[in-house]
Amino acid sequence: MTDTLHVPILADMLAEGKKPDVLFWVGCAGSFDDRAKKVTKAFVKLLNEAGISFAILGSEEGCTGDPARRSGNEFLFQMQAMQNIEVLNGYDVQRIVTTCPHCFNTLKNEYPELGGKYEVFHHSQFLRELLKAGKLTIQGGAFKGKRIVFHDPCYLGRINQTYEAPRDLLKALDAELHEMGRCKKNGLCCGAGGAQMFKEPEKGDKDINVERVEEALATKPDIIATGCPFCKTMISDGVSHSGKDVPVLDIAEAIVQAGDLS
Amino acid sequence: MAAQLAFFILLTAGSVVFAWQVQRLRRGLAMGRPSERNDQPLRRWKTMARVALGQGKMGSRPVAALLHVVVYVGFVLINIEVLEILVDGAIGSHRFFAPYLGGAYVGIIGFFELLGVAVIIACLAFLFRRHVMRIPRFRHADMKGWPSKDADIILYIEIMLMSALLLMNTAEAAMDAEAPVVVGHWLAPLLSGMDENSLHWIERIAWWFHFAGILAFLNYLPRSKHFHIILAFPNTWYSKLSARGRIPAMPSVTGEIKSMMDPSYVPDETAVPDRFGAKDVSDLSFANLLNAFTCTECGRCTSACPASITGKSLSPRQIMMATRDRVEESLDKGESAKDNHLLDNFISRESLWACTSCNACVEVCPLNIDPLDIILQMRQYLTMEESAAPAPLNSMMSNIENNGAPWAYPQADRAAWINE
Ligand code: SF4
Ligand code: SF4
Numbered sequence: 001m002t003d004t005l006h007v008p009i010l011a012d013m014l015a016e017g018k019k020p021d022v023l024f025w026v027g028c029a030g031s032f033d034d035r036a037k038k039v040t041k042a043f044v045k046l047l048n049e050a051g052i053s054f055a056i057l058g059s060e061e062g063c064t065g066d067p068a069r070r071s072g073n074e075f076l077f078q079m080q081a082m083q084n085i086e087v088l089n090g091y092d093v094q095r096i097v098t099t100c101p102h103c104f105n106t107l108k109n110e111y112p113e114l115g116g117k118y119e120v121f122h123h124s125q126f127l128r129e130l131l132k133a134g135k136l137t138i139q140g141g142a143f144k145g146k147r148i149v150f151h152d153p154c155y156l157g158r159i160n161q162t163y164e165a166p167r168d169l170l171k172a173l174d175a176e177l178h179e180m181g182r183c184k185k186n187g188l189c190c191g192a193g194g195a196q197m198f199k200e201p202e203k204g205d206k207d208i209n210v211e212r213v214e215e216a217l218a219t220k221p222d223i224i225a226t227g228c229p230f231c232k233t234m235i236s237d238g239v240s241h242s243g244k245d246v247p248v249l250d251i252a253e254a255i256v257q258a259g260d261l262s
Numbered sequence: 263m264a265a266q267l268a269f270f271i272l273l274t275a276g277s278v279v280f281a282w283q284v285q286r287l288r289r290g291l292a293m294g295r296p297s298e299r300n301d302q303p304l305r306r307w308k309t310m311a312r313v314a315l316g317q318g319k320m321g322s323r324p325v326a327a328l329l330h331v332v333v334y335v336g337f338v339l340i341n342i343e344v345l346e347i348l349v350d351g352a353i354g355s356h357r358f359f360a361p362y363l364g365g366a367y368v369g370i371i372g373f374f375e376l377l378g379v380a381v382i383i384a385c386l387a388f389l390f391r392r393h394v395m396r397i398p399r400f401r402h403a404d405m406k407g408w409p410s411k412d413a414d415i416i417l418y419i420e421i422m423l424m425s426a427l428l429l430m431n432t433a434e435a436a437m438d439a440e441a442p443v444v445v446g447h448w449l450a451p452l453l454s455g456m457d458e459n460s461l462h463w464i465e466r467i468a469w470w471f472h473f474a475g476i477l478a479f480l481n482y483l484p485r486s487k488h489f490h491i492i493l494a495f496p497n498t499w500y501s502k503l504s505a506r507g508r509i510p511a512m513p514s515v516t517g518e519i520k521s522m523m524d525p526s527y528v529p530d531e532t533a534v535p536d537r538f539g540a541k542d543v544s545d546l547s548f549a550n551l552l553n554a555f556t557c558t559e560c561g562r563c564t565s566a567c568p569a570s571i572t573g574k575s576l577s578p579r580q581i582m583m584a585t586r587d588r589v590e591e592s593l594d595k596g597e598s599a600k601d602n603h604l605l606d607n608f609i610s611r612e613s614l615w616a617c618t619s620c621n622a623c624v625e626v627c628p629l630n631i632d633p634l635d636i637i638l639q640m641r642q643y644l645t646m647e648e649s650a651a652p653a654p655l656n657s658m659m660s661n662i663e664n665n666g667a668p669w670a671y672p673q674a675d676r677a678a679w680i681n682e
Contacts, residue, residue, distance in 0.1 A: 199655050
């Protein structure tokens with residue numbers, strides 16, 4: 001495994017007369033947030049490893065508009081959506097994979113009525129397909145016998161009913177998968193959704209991420225796994241707040257670490 | 263004859279008042295924008311059958327589900343007896359159907375009596391949960407005052423109605439060893455030693471109490487959270503059927519943006535609403551208002567809400583109760599309340615901004631009520647009409663506007679991570 005990542009830009013690829021099988025929608029967090037960038041790179045490593053033909057939009061990608069829409073700014077949301085749809089349709093994109101459940105939800109459920117119809121996958125779904133097809137092997141070594149608890153991102157789990165894809169991948173790590181009482185459709189939000197990520201919480205008794213992390217830590221995990229850049233930030237901050245030292249990893253990062261691909 | 267006259271006067275009064283109540287409710291619901299949810303009728307009937315009739319979402323809390331189903335089935339079936347009450351009251355007969363049904367009649371009445379006992383037990387258990395176990399969702403701040411009282415009143419009414427039914431049958435059994443009842447005979451020894459005349463009076467008073475009680479209950483319903491026994495059906499029919507994470511696009515905005523991107527595009531001017539988002543109940547949809555009148559105030563939503571759990575002022579149940587209260591206020595006070603709005607007078611900005619849009623409230627609601635939809639429409643009003651989003655959200659949005667990301671990084675650097 002080489003250290004260099006192979007990340008084609010869609011415009012360049014098409015200029016060479018090649019067409020990728022899938023577009024990787026990196027998202028704003030995946031592009032700019034330090035913790036999320038690690039997830040982006042881990043996922044690219046897995047795509048490279050599996051020999052998937054993919055591309056990213058690079059500087060032609062723009063925020064899907066999710067946080068604007070959930071802040072009540074329908075105008076800004078639709079501006080973003082229309083611009084992105086123009087780019088995507090211009091390149092005749094058919095399939096999209098993303099590591100962000102918010103992008104996933106918006107692309108999948110909110111773009112169609114504005115003219116953007118694509119087959120959209122969350123990376124957990126995409127990786128599970130690769131695993132099933134034998135294109136991706138997951139090594140359990142490093143995680144054997146470790147206790148992993150999975151935090152369901154609201155926009156992946158309850159909102160898009162994707163509970164098993166991330167869990168199937170974690171099980172393939174040979175780890176002991178543990179569940180919190182509030183999981184799957186009853187999963188408790190990390191506190192970031194609905195644009196909360198970008199503002200201070202209203203006054204209350206406690207921060208939501210602290211409440212969630214207490215529940216996660218009660219399962220005595222060696223690792224807390226999740227599948228959303230914002231959940232990753234909130235849960236990591238919650239763990240630091242608790243003074244504990246439990247790594248918080250995206251599924252893609254866990255797979256990369258297990259295979260010693262990093 | 264006098265009894266029949268009294269019966270008709272009571273029945274007419276009860277029905278007229280009820281009809282007026284229903285009319286009032288319709289006026290309330292009509293304050294909202296018309297609903298577009300008239301598509302996919304088959305799926306809508308199925309949702310109604312599963313969620314309302316079949317109690318499909320109650321199972322996640324098995325104890326409450328069991329108690330609830332007893333009261334629900336009890337209520338529906340025992341009300342079949344109302345048919346006989348009406349016939350008896352109208353023509354002055356006593357147990358009109360008994361001679362026609364024979365042994366089956368005794369079986370049916372016995373079954374109703376047993377159900378009545380079960381309903382009383384279930385109602386007592388409900389009171390126990392509210393007052394002795396003090397289950398948190400019933401004691402949350404938004405339940406102070408009327409909502410808690412309403413819940414108790416309903417339970418007391420049910421207990422009294424069922425007790426009247428049993429007392430009536432018991433008195434009859436004490437007078438007549440052949441009376442076509444079952445549980446009444448088991449309980450009859452309790453009334454032994456009373457003379458025939460007193461028993462007769464007890465039986466009559468219990469009958470009248472039961473009859474008048476039903477009418478009173480019928481008219482209490484529309485003022486109470488208990489109207490869900492009827493509204494659950496239309497409400498689930500109007501459920502959101504599209505993807506859970508989808509916020510519907512505002513057509514007027516789509517038109518405007520299309521004409522910005524393509525100058526030859528002519529937007530439909532009639533699609534422009536008076537107001538973006540919702541400031542008052544008249545900006546909400548019919549389905550939102552129906553949700554508010556259907557809410558049983560059970561608090562499952564609030565007990566699942568991350569904001570409520572961590573002590574924020576937001577409670578999704580309060581959003582629903584406030585919406586209903588505001589409609590009721592407009593109905594009762596009309597003009598004199600026209601300067602009030604749902605926003606600020608009934609729902610605080612602080613609670614609206616505390617929502618994470620996690621959908622937990624929608625998921626757990628046993629009646630498919632959607633508090634999030636109201637919250638988001640009110641945020642649209644705040645942001646698009648008043649530019650009153652919290653400051654950090656305004657900066658996030660200007661970043662998106664200027665450089666296509668919620669943070670201040672240039673769009674040109676979006677792929678910079680590759681080489682870091
Ligand atoms: S969607 Fe909003 S109101 Fe509903 S449970 Fe989540 S945070 Fe609470
Ligand atoms: S909205 Fe639904 S869950 Fe919430 S209190 Fe009303 S009925 Fe219960």
